[in-house]
Amino acid sequence: MQALTLIVILPLVGFLINGLAGNKLGQKAVAVIGCGLPILSFAITVSMFMLLMQTGEARIETVYTWATVGETSFEIALYFDRLSAVMTLIVTGIGSLIHIYSIGYMKEDASFARFFAYLNLFLFFMLLLVLGRSLLVMFVGWEGVGLASYLLIGFWFEDPVNAKAGKKAFITNRVGDAGFLIGMFLLYNALGTLDLDRINSAFLAGPVAVSASLVGVFLFIGATGKSAQIPLHVWLPDAMAGPTPVSALIHAATMVTAGVYMIARLNGLYLHAPEASTLVAWVGAATAFFAATVAIVQTDIKKVLAYSTVSQLGFMFVALGVGAYGVAVFHLLTHAFFKACLFLGAGSVIHALSGEQDIRKMGGLAKRIPVTFWTFAIATGAIAGLPPLSGFFSKDEILWFALASERGGSVALMAVMAVTALMTAFYMFRLLWLTFMGASRMDHEVEHHVHESPFSMTGVLMVLAALAAVGGFIPIPHFLEPIAPLPKTLESMQAYHVPLIGLAIALGVAGLVAAAFVYRGDLALPKRLRESFSGLHALLSGKYFIDELYENLIQRPLHWISEKVFLNFGDRRLFDGTLNGMARLANASGGVLARVQTGSLHLYILLVMIGSFLALVWSWAHG
Amino acid sequence: MDKAQLLLSLAVAMFAIGMVGVIIRRNVLVMLMCMELMLNGVNLSLVTFAHQSGTTVGAVLVFLIFVVATAEIAIAIPIVLMLVKRKQTLDPAAYTDLKG
Amino acid sequence: MEAFLAGLDSLLLYIFAFSALIGSILVVVLRQPMRVATALISTMIFLGGVYGLLGVHFIAAFQVLIYVGAVMVFMVYVIMLLDPRDPAVKTRFSPLVVPGIIGGLLLAWALVHAVHGLLGNVTSTPARFGLKEFAVSFLNEYWLHFELTSVLLLAAVVASLAVIKGASGRNRG
Numbered sequence: 001m002q003a004l005t006l007i008v009i010l011p012l013v014g015f016l017i018n019g020l021a022g023n024k025l026g027q028k029a030v031a032v033i034g035c036g037l038p039i040l041s042f043a044i045t046v047s048m049f050m051l052l053m054q055t056g057e058a059r060i061e062t063v064y065t066w067a068t069v070g071e072t073s074f075e076i077a078l079y080f081d082r083l084s085a086v087m088t089l090i091v092t093g094i095g096s097l098i099h100i101y102s103i104g105y106m107k108e109d110a111s112f113a114r115f116f117a118y119l120n121l122f123l124f125f126m127l128l129l130v131l132g133r134s135l136l137v138m139f140v141g142w143e144g145v146g147l148a149s150y151l152l153i154g155f156w157f158e159d160p161v162n163a164k165a166g167k168k169a170f171i172t173n174r175v176g177d178a179g180f181l182i183g184m185f186l187l188y189n190a191l192g193t194l195d196l197d198r199i200n201s202a203f204l205a206g207p208v209a210v211s212a213s214l215v216g217v218f219l220f221i222g223a224t225g226k227s228a229q230i231p232l233h234v235w236l237p238d239a240m241a242g243p244t245p246v247s248a249l250i251h252a253a254t255m256v257t258a259g260v261y262m263i264a265r266l267n268g269l270y271l272h273a274p275e276a277s278t279l280v281a282w283v284g285a286a287t288a289f290f291a292a293t294v295a296i297v298q299t300d301i302k303k304v305l306a307y308s309t310v311s312q313l314g315f316m317f318v319a320l321g322v323g324a325y326g327v328a329v330f331h332l333l334t335h336a337f338f339k340a341c342l343f344l345g346a347g348s349v350i351h352a353l354s355g356e357q358d359i360r361k362m363g364g365l366a367k368r369i370p371v372t373f374w375t376f377a378i379a380t381g382a383i384a385g386l387p388p389l390s391g392f393f394s395k396d397e398i399l400w401f402a403l404a405s406e407r408g409g410s411v412a413l414m415a416v417m418a419v420t421a422l423m424t425a426f427y428m429f430r431l432l433w434l435t436f437m438g439a440s441r442m443d444h445e446v447e448h449h450v451h452e453s454p455f456s457m458t459g460v461l462m463v464l465a466a467l468a469a470v471g472g473f474i475p476i477p478h479f480l481e482p483i484a485p486l487p488k489t490l491e492s493m494q495a496y497h498v499p500l501i502g503l504a505i506a507l508g509v510a511g512l513v514a515a516a517f518v519y520r521g522d523l524a525l526p527k528r529l530r531e532s533f534s535g536l537h538a539l540l541s542g543k544y545f546i547d548e549l550y551e552n553l554i555q556r557p558l559h560w561i562s563e564k565v566f567l568n569f570g571d572r573r574l575f576d577g578t579l580n581g582m583a584r585l586a587n588a589s590g591g592v593l594a595r596v597q598t599g600s601l602h603l604y605i606l607l608v609m610i611g612s613f614l615a616l617v618w619s620w621a622h623g
Numbered sequence: 624m625d626k627a628q629l630l631l632s633l634a635v636a637m638f639a640i641g642m643v644g645v646i647i648r649r650n651v652l653v654m655l656m657c658m659e660l661m662l663n664g665v666n667l668s669l670v671t672f673a674h675q676s677g678t679t680v681g682a683v684l685v686f687l688i689f690v691v692a693t694a695e696i697a698i699a700i701p702i703v704l705m706l707v708k709r710k711q712t713l714d715p716a717a718y719t720d721l722k723g
Numbered sequence: 724m725e726a727f728l729a730g731l732d733s734l735l736l737y738i739f740a741f742s743a744l745i746g747s748i749l750v751v752v753l754r755q756p757m758r759v760a761t762a763l764i765s766t767m768i769f770l771g772g773v774y775g776l777l778g779v780h781f782i783a784a785f786q787v788l789i790y791v792g793a794v795m796v797f798m799v800y801v802i803m804l805l806d807p808r809d810p811a812v813k814t815r816f817s818p819l820v821v822p823g824i825i826g827g828l829l830l831a832w833a834l835v836h837a838v839h840g841l842l843g844n845v846t847s848t849p850a851r852f853g854l855k856e857f858a859v860s861f862l863n864e865y866w867l868h869f870e871l872t873s874v875l876l877l878a879a880v881v882a883s884l885a886v887i888k889g890a891s892g893r894n895r896g
Contacts, residue, residue: 599719601654601815605645609826616833626736630773631841632738635834637747639764643827644751649817650755652802656763659794660747663770666786668838674777679852681862683868684753685782686861690872694879696794699803701886707805716817 003064004078016493022113035099042092079133082189087130104456122148135194146173150331153242169235176225181606183218197238200268223259240302244347250331252339256593281321292423323407325484338382345376364440374509375465380574384425385508404493425511637664741767781854
């Protein structure tokens, strides 16, 4: 079997085995299969990567011809070039690490096998997404990861809150997918093919039958749904109802980056879609800004990280919007490292505190769970952009291109992103302080049982923290130049290149200092701030009340329409009414007609007489 | 009015009167007699036509109608007798067992 | 003399026709069934007279013989058999009097309209046929009809026996 197919199939095999027979195999076997197969996929990916570096040419494998319509045939084909290589390494690598982490995290859970089955299923679909050659295969993976996300968010479905969160994620995704589909239709209509490499070359070669911006906007709507940008970001915070490894894998490192990957892959199209690119950049900026403002007041450790993810994804879309596709993928990589580390660290904290997730009830944990603390701290430094950690490099590149790119960079854009970077540093260090530093605010029972997590968890944390620390030195943008060339930067801005680096460092440090200042000691200052800015605080705590807006704007009218129009009027009155009405009509007409059978002979003869009279008259009329 | 026209009009009138009689009268025997009246009207018209055409066809048909009318009465009267014995009345309004 | 006889013929015809009409109206109108039977008998006899005036004497004979002599006699027997104090005698007319009369008028009008001018003016004396011609054609051309009538009569006999026997059989049991 061909190597790429093997990479994709192995997790599927894991899903089938663990899904069908997992409960009978016992935890050890399930763990071995569930983690071993993704690790195997990773190993194959590494070898394919080295092969790619040697030969330097992209690899295409056709797995199966799905359908032939006329002259066009739709195949399931896998495509491995530099961009796919980076994404696949991230997916399999970090995926394997999180699988190993889950062995420790889900040990007490009764549905251990089901969890690993779903995780493997997710890996299978994600690999289809990043390795797919055509938009069709990518879409299958797109939908599939949405399904896996739904299954995993609602993993503990006995609690209806979790099931509801899973539903919300899936449905919001679907709304975005409608846009994706329309984009696909437009592309196929214009180009007759859905192969990504062919689409790119078609757009690069010259003008195409369809407006690139139109397609770009529609595909971006799909990305909005999948990557939680405004206005379809509402599902990601609720998705924290799932187990923490799920949040780390799906909602930090991989699934939510699918939108970024898609746009980066279609850079040929977006290079010729300036309007769409502007939209992408500003939606990303707005999302980053507003998510950061909400993250400042969140009190659940995972919710802070969720909004942080939304915000960081916004950064990536800003990079995509100004044409710096390689930089966006670079930030994707570093974000995967430090965000996964942060989520898994949060999981470790939750595990240590026997399920407590409210940071107001934490504190003073630094000495008690040191490994978790130090890995969390390194990852926090990375996300805040402190050099030489990885986040500094990628974020700085984004700020630079936001300012200076010839394809939409502006001072305004950079200013928004700079403020967001400041807020990012602030709320992340706030999280670090409230969770680990200061006096303990824990319940006594919880405090008594605080313990460090097992090695299967802390080991992964250490690996990820190391990657978060040094990952910035991987030259991704340079690596992806052949596929996604970096945009030219304005001459006028060249003078600001170095000062910008200083600004980025200053923002990170300022955030650290501010957080340390505000959240020191007995937390009287935050309390005073909250009281003086209570209106703003309420707005931010309520997440700008977007969920309520959607509910009133969309859900209530839809519900009303379903109930009043379709159920009452349509179904009951129209259909049932028609059927019942017809039956009643038959009954009534039967009753009326039965009156003719009066049994009265006189009436019968009268009718004969009238009939014969009419027959006579008719015969005259018709000769 | 010439003979033929007169007789045909009479035949038509007898037929119509007979039919009206069946509808109007409440006595089953009288209804039977009105049916006989109708048959007589038809007979008259046939005889008139036969008289005009000069062939024997009409006369043969009239004779056949005599036979049929006789047979019909021979059966209808016993039926009426049965009905009357059952319902104890000659009023057709009572014979509504088949009312739908 | 010829003209007088012809005139007499016509006069008689008119009288007989008119009387037949009166008789038929009486059939419908009279209250007691016995009187209705008498009116019908008179109508039939007048019709017989009309037939005779038309020249078909044997048909006239048959009319009186069969219709009056068999059919109406049978009817009279039955009328005498059944109770005269029957309530049907009291209420002469059914509920459908008015629609019946209206329908009858309509029908009559329609039929008159249909037969109007059907037969041309009688100018020539049509060939008369007598009993001999009738018998010959009856047994030559229309022999099938003749045989069928005998079948019909047989069927009628059997049927009436069946009706009476069945009823009395049930009563005895």
